[in-house]
Amino acid sequence: MRHAEFNHPVLVQVYDAMFGWSRDDDFFMSVVDALPCARVVDLGCGTGRLALAMSAAGHSVTGVDPAGASLDAARAKPGAERVAWIEGSSDVLPDAAFDVAVMTSHVAQFFVTDEQWNQALADLKRALVPGGRLTFDSRDPRARGWKQWNPADSRRQVCLPDGRSVTATIDVDAVTDHVVSFIIRYSFSDGQSLASTGDLRFRTEAELRSSVAAAGLRIEQIYGGWNREPIGANDGEFLVIARA
Numbered sequence: 736m737r738h739a740e741f742n743h744p745v746l747v748q749v750y751d752a753m754f755g756w757s758r759d760d761d762f763f764m765s766v767v768d769a770l771p772c773a774r775v776v777d778l779g780c781g782t783g784r785l786a787l788a789m790s791a792a793g794h795s796v797t798g799v800d801p802a803g804a805s806l807d808a809a810r811a812k813p814g815a816e817r818v819a820w821i822e823g824s825s826d827v828l829p830d831a832a833f834d835v836a837v838m839t840s841h842v843a844q845f846f847v848t849d850e851q852w853n854q855a856l857a858d859l860k861r862a863l864v865p866g867g868r869l870t871f872d873s874r875d876p877r878a879r880g881w882k883q884w885n886p887a888d889s890r891r892q893v894c895l896p897d898g899r900s901v902t903a904t905i906d907v908d909a910v911t912d913h914v915v916s917f918i919i920r921y922s923f924s925d926g927q928s929l930a931s932t933g934d935l936r937f938r939t940e941a942e943l944r945s946s947v948a949a950a951g952l953r954i955e956q957i958y959g960g961w962n963r964e965p966i967g968a969n970d971g972e973f974l975v976i977a978r979a
């Protein structure tokens with residue numbers, strides 16, 4: 736199944752077990768916290784880790800994601816009743832309703848074609864109030880992070896709430912024009928196995944700058960690492976902060 740890691744109820748549990756709070760979330764929280772009591776939209780909110788934390792910090796949060804199984808997991812978490820959850824993508828966003836928009840854990844790379852990406856940026860610009868901020872992460876293709884997406888380097892094992900353990904590995908099928916196609920294989924301790932395929936676009940700094948500007952947003956900063964290092968210095972990331 737395509738992107739089953741967000742759409743299959745069991746794999747959603749695996750996602751939550753594997754990806755807890757991290758320095759990525761600290762970075763995005765610091766950007767959002769710059770404006771107290773902000774109206775925030777988390778596009779591609781997944782199972783709601785950051786959306787719930789932003790809500791607990793006093794922000795008014797809307798979480799949007801096309802993956803119903805991920806939203807079901809988010810809605811079942813403590814504090815979920817204080818977040819507005821919407822199943823869909825950027826096209827469902829209301830006009831001029833948010834002070835801050837976030838896309839975290841590389842949601843931006845899920846918009847693979849230029850058309851999808853430009854539409855998402857246009858929708859986010861439309862959804863922000865004048866002066867509102869957009870922040871997101873995207874992996875720098877020069878770091879070639881997908882080179883570590885092989886069964887030996889990517890192997891991870893976690894325990895699930897039902898007592899089973901699961902081992903996940905990633906393998907790259909193809910890299911074409913900065914689109915990386917991959918498969919994640921899951922094997923469970925009771926013999927079950929599942930797989931998920933997907934594609935992610937790795938945009939260059941120039942592509943990010945020109946597409947963000949074309950959507951009518953002004954780039955304030957692009958960092959290269961989670962501690963606000965310059966581009967190229969550290970984590971192989973582009974951490975973008977732009978203003979409507």
Ligand SMILES: C[S@@+](CC[C@H](N)C(=O)[O-])C[C@H]1O[C@@H](n2cnc3c(N)ncnc32)[C@H](O)[C@@H]1O
Binds near residue numbers: 780839841
């Ligand atoms: C790696 S997960 C990140 C989830 C969450 N932001 C986090 O930090 O855990 C990527 C998310 O992007 C969502 N996504 C994929 N395509 C999307 C689209 N077109 N619009 C909005 N979200 C999308 C997926 O459903 C998934 O929940």
